[in-house]
Amino acid sequence: MTDPFIVAIDGPAGSGKSSVSKAVARRLGYGFLDTGAAYRALAWHVLDRGAETADEEAVLAAAADFPFGQGLDPDDRRVHVGDVDVTTAIREPRVSGAVSGVARVPAVRAQVNDAFRRIVAEAAYPAVVVEGRDITTVVAPDAPVRILLTAAPEVRAARRAAELDAEDAGAVAAALHRRDATDSAVVDFLTAAEGVEVVDSTDLDFEATIDAVITVIERRAPEAQRGAGNG
Ligand SMILES: Nc1ncnc2c1ncn2[C@@H]1O[C@H](COP(=O)(O)OP(=O)(O)O)[C@@H](O)[C@H]1O
Numbered sequence: 516m517t518d519p520f521i522v523a524i525d526g527p528a529g530s531g532k533s534s535v536s537k538a539v540a541r542r543l544g545y546g547f548l549d550t551g552a553a554y555r556a557l558a559w560h561v562l563d564r565g566a567e568t569a570d571e572e573a574v575l576a577a578a579a580d581f582p583f584g585q586g587l588d589p590d591d592r593r594v595h596v597g598d599v600d601v602t603t604a605i606r607e608p609r610v611s612g613a614v615s616g617v618a619r620v621p622a623v624r625a626q627v628n629d630a631f632r633r634i635v636a637e638a639a640y641p642a643v644v645v646e647g648r649d650i651t652t653v654v655a656p657d658a659p660v661r662i663l664l665t666a667a668p669e670v671r672a673a674r675r676a677a678e679l680d681a682e683d684a685g686a687v688a689a690a691l692h693r694r695d696a697t698d699s700a701v702v703d704f705l706t707a708a709e710g711v712e713v714v715d716s717t718d719l720d721f722e723a724t725i726d727a728v729i730t731v732i733e734r735r736a737p738e739a740q741r742g743a744g745n746g
């Protein structure tokens with residue numbers, strides 16, 4: 516089998532990257548890689564070691580001893596650090612509030628990006644949908660399909676608050692926009708780079724967003740490499 520091709524999807528928090536990418540991968544028979552889960556798992560690992568993600572030395576020490584496990588099955592979002600299942604823990608607000616400290620360390624970005632490329636190259640799928648912040652620009656700038664998935668800030672905050680079933684939607688919105696601001700200082704994922712197609716889901720429901728992404732794939736992906744069952 517030739518190397519899987521990449522469908523690269525970037526975007527800000529709450530734009531629908533993970534849920535839409537997973538649904539697209541499942542529908543097309545592709546693999547799915549949630550790159551944010553790796554940064555979240557490393558932030559969890561730093562906190563679990565009793566350190567702070569603002570401490571770059573502590574982050575580098577944790578990254579040097581980071582037995583991270585993540586699969587490509589769209590229907591299996593389990594994430595492990597060693598033999599600890601951290602799937603739920605990495606989505607907790609305390610980790611969301613700490614993850615940007617990990618993401619701003621260049622050596623960490625280089626380490627996890629190498630791991631992402633290796634995981635995709637070894638994938639037993641015709642393609643892998645890879646979602647995050649810098650996939651279209653750093654991890655896979657030559658991918659045949661590169662999408663910036665976005666939505667209005669207030670829509671993204673409302674979706675995240677609903678997802679977390681949060682009592683204080685204002686606090687969720689403030690945390691989300693704070694993370695957007697911190698993240699976009701590290702990687703510009705709010706502006707589509709040359710060749711990246713923008714899908715704005717502000718006025719699209721979940722199914723319509725999936726269809727919009729698949730339309731881009733059908734237009735941009737190499738015909739010969741598409742998986743079975745997708746025309
Ligand atoms: N177009 C959409 N319309 C309504 N809800 C959506 C849409 N896209 C995603 N969602 C929901 O918004 C929440 C956040 O989506 P998620 O995939 O976690 O975003 P991200 O990974 O970009 O942070 C989830 O509950 C998801 O089901």
Ligand SMILES: Nc1ccn([C@@H]2O[C@H](COP(=O)(O)OP(=O)(O)O)[C@@H](O)[C@H]2O)c(=O)n1
Nearest residue numbers: 527528529550551554614615618647648649
């Ligand atoms: N490719 C990536 C993916 C995530 N990240 C970092 O990891 C954090 C969590 O990513 P995520 O995709 O799980 O976050 P959401 O957009 O799902 O809220 C982001 O806020 C970034 O700080 C990154 O720097 N680069």
